[in-house]
Amino acid sequence: MLRITALHAKKNVFVTKLLPALVRVTGLDLETLLKKHTHMGYMRYVSTEFFGQDISRHGDVMTNTRVLSGVTPLSGARMCVDCTKDDADRYGVSYWRRIHQLPGIDFCIRHGKGLSNFRAYVDIHNLPMKFLKEPTIDEEGIYELLQCEAYQRFLVLSEIALNAVVPIATGSMGRAFIKRFNALHFSSRTSLKELLLCTFPHEWLEQHFRIQGGTERVWPTIDYFSKINHQIQAIPFYLLVMALLWDDPNEAVQACLQEEHSFDQVGARLALQDVLRGRSITWACRIHKIEFRDFEIALQKFFAENRPVTNDFLSSGVACK
Numbered sequence: 001m002l003r004i005t006a007l008h009a010k011k012n013v014f015v016t017k018l019l020p021a022l023v024r025v026t027g028l029d030l031e032t033l034l035k036k037h038t039h040m041g042y043m044r045y046v047s048t049e050f051f052g053q054d055i056s057r058h059g060d061v062m063t064n065t066r067v068l069s070g071v072t073p074l075s076g077a078r079m080c081v082d083c084t085k086d087d088a089d090r091y092g093v094s095y096w097r098r099i100h101q102l103p104g105i106d107f108c109i110r111h112g113k114g115l116s117n118f119r120a121y122v123d124i125h126n127l128p129m130k131f132l133k134e135p136t137i138d139e140e141g142i143y144e145l146l147q148c149e150a151y152q153r154f155l156v157l158s159e160i161a162l163n164a165v166v167p168i169a170t171g172s173m174g175r176a177f178i179k180r181f182n183a184l185h186f187s188s189r190t191s192l193k194e195l196l197l198c199t200f201p202h203e204w205l206e207q208h209f210r211i212q213g214g215t216e217r218v219w220p221t222i223d224y225f226s227k228i229n230h231q232i233q234a235i236p237f238y239l240l241v242m243a244l245l246w247d248d249p250n251e252a253v254q255a256c257l258q259e260e261h262s263f264d265q266v267g268a269r270l271a272l273q274d275v276l277r278g279r280s281i282t283w284a285c286r287i288h289k290i291e292f293r294d295f296e297i298a299l300q301k302f303f304a305e306n307r308p309v310t311n312d313f314l315s316s317g318v319a320c321k
Helices: 004-006 018-026 030-037 081-091 137-147 149-162 170-185 194-200 204-210 231-247 249-261 267-275 283-286 292-305 305-315
Strands: 077-079 117-118 211-213 217-219
Touching: 018 077, 137 149, 149 231, 149 249, 170 231, 170 249, 194 204, 194 231, 211 283, 231 249, 231 305, 249 292, 267 292, 283 292
Parallel strands: none
Antiparallel strands: 077 117, 211 217
């Protein structure tokens, strides 16, 4: 899109339906654009509503404004000076790279150079080679990050999330984190905050990984991940904890995927009790942080356990209006 507008000397303006426009202009199908040229896989890497569904088949693909306009995980845009020079030599114009727009990645992995930041809704709609600003991280800061093995795992996990096509369930991630945390640190009484500060560079953590808790910014607890509803801002936190608790990124992903076959029995029973008291299923699942699948299993178990009573009721010939 940027190359085409540059060749026609026409400034690229905000487009609310960018993906359909790109389908027409490029000839690429919508599935290819979503999976290869957007951040949708990353932003829905963990999801209560869409887990287990290919991102090209999510029900809101053609109605969600954020999806149609190609929103990125950051509020602004970032670029690498060396990448823009390479682009200019190869294509005559430069373009934005998906991986440069991921939270917690402050430098170009290819060139080892800090990324420059730009304001949202202004600079992102122009060609990046027009804005050669000083990077926000220097070589010393990059070296410190790359010396941290956990940060290297975070980089790998960020790329895995970026290229993901099927979201993982929110509850599955929370259960996997708690099991792993308890297995490693149950007897030590250490906190997630202490582990994070002992593992990752402090300045980097302070910049990217504190959440808004009430009126102040606080560090997340391990229970935070079992209670949180899906939101785009939470994705980097999931990746951070995976990089912290597992030595192998692929093992971390598999551990979370395996939890999708488990069942949150306590939360599901509490949700069922609320529904039997008159609450809606949607409300109960949201309050107790469970997937609809967990509620369905709990409901099936409830009917199985009470089948004799149900059969007696039906065989008694009681008429209902």
